[in-house]
Amino acid sequence: xxNIDQPTEMTATEGAIVQINCTYQTSGFNGLFWYQQHAGxxxxxxxxxxxxxxxxxxxxxxxxxRSKGYSYLLLKELxxxxxxxxxxxxLDSNYQLIWGAGTKLIIKP
Amino acid sequence: DGGITQSPKYLFRKEGQNVTLSCEQNLNxxxxxxxxxxPGQGLRLIYYSQIVNDFQKGxxxxxxxxxxxxxxxxxxxVTSAQKNPTAFYLCASSQIRTDTDxxxxxxxxxxxxx
Numbered sequence: 001x002x003n004i005d006q007p008t009e010m011t012a013t014e015g016a017i018v019q020i021n022c023t024y025q026t027s028g029f030n031g032l033f034w035y036q037q038h039a040g041x042x043x044x045x046x047x048x049x050x051x052x053x054x055x056x057x058x059x060x061x062x063x064x065x066r067s068k069g070y071s072y073l074l075l076k077e078l079x080x081x082x083x084x085x086x087x088x089x090x091l092d093s094n095y096q097l098i099w100g101a102g103t104k105l106i107i108k109p
Numbered sequence: 110d111g112g113i114t115q116s117p118k119y120l121f122r123k124e125g126q127n128v129t130l131s132c133e134q135n136l137n138x139x140x141x142x143x144x145x146x147x148p149g150q151g152l153r154l155i156y157y158s159q160i161v162n163d164f165q166k167g168x169x170x171x172x173x174x175x176x177x178x179x180x181x182x183x184x185x186x187v188t189s190a191q192k193n194p195t196a197f198y199l200c201a202s203s204q205i206r207t208d209t210d211x212x213x214x215x216x217x218x219x220x221x222x223x
């Protein structure tokens with residue numbers, strides 16, 4: 001079966017750095033997405049990786065290792081507004097998105 | 110402003126009633142999707158459509174129906190056959206499905222069946 005694993009919840013301090021991991025086992029791979037979702041709201045797109053390596057976009061960076069079936073989202077200079085769930089999703093060989101359950105990130109002052 | 114709208118944001122229905130959730134997009138996207146989100150679970154695909162008058166079942170289509178009569182609109186009907194309809198329903202769209210195109214989401218409808 002297809003599977004996406006992420007930690008259920010993480011806590012970090014304002015101004016710090018946090019890394020949210022995602023491991024996947026899917027039938028084929030056409031890229032990996034990270035979305036941010038505030039409680040009760042729609043997911044919003046953060047990043048897309050299809051090649052190995054690090055993609056940096058402001059305070060957020062996303063890393064992919066296809067051989068290890070692994071990705072992480074790195075958030076720097078954490079702000080209170082970064083408190084949200086972070087969803088990892090893999091595009092499989094049928095171009096269907098397979099979603100992880102999400103990681104709830106709690107930012108403390 | 111381009112985007113995806115879903116209405117209403119909160120919906121309450123009695124058990125045994127059918128209910129239709131609306132989804133409209135003005136992004137000129139070809140593909141549209143319906144997902145269901147439950148606590149502690151990833152998004153699950155209910156139905157998707159790549160072009161007008163065509164749609165395909167997702168992983169959990171039982172108890173749901175859709176139509177795609179217009180490119181902009183993709184309403185979802187939750188029927189009385191759906192055993193656990195209470196959930197957060199998200200509609201999304203993308204330029205084209207058979208590509209690595211990003212999906213953009215509407216604000217969601219939280220359905221509660223009493």
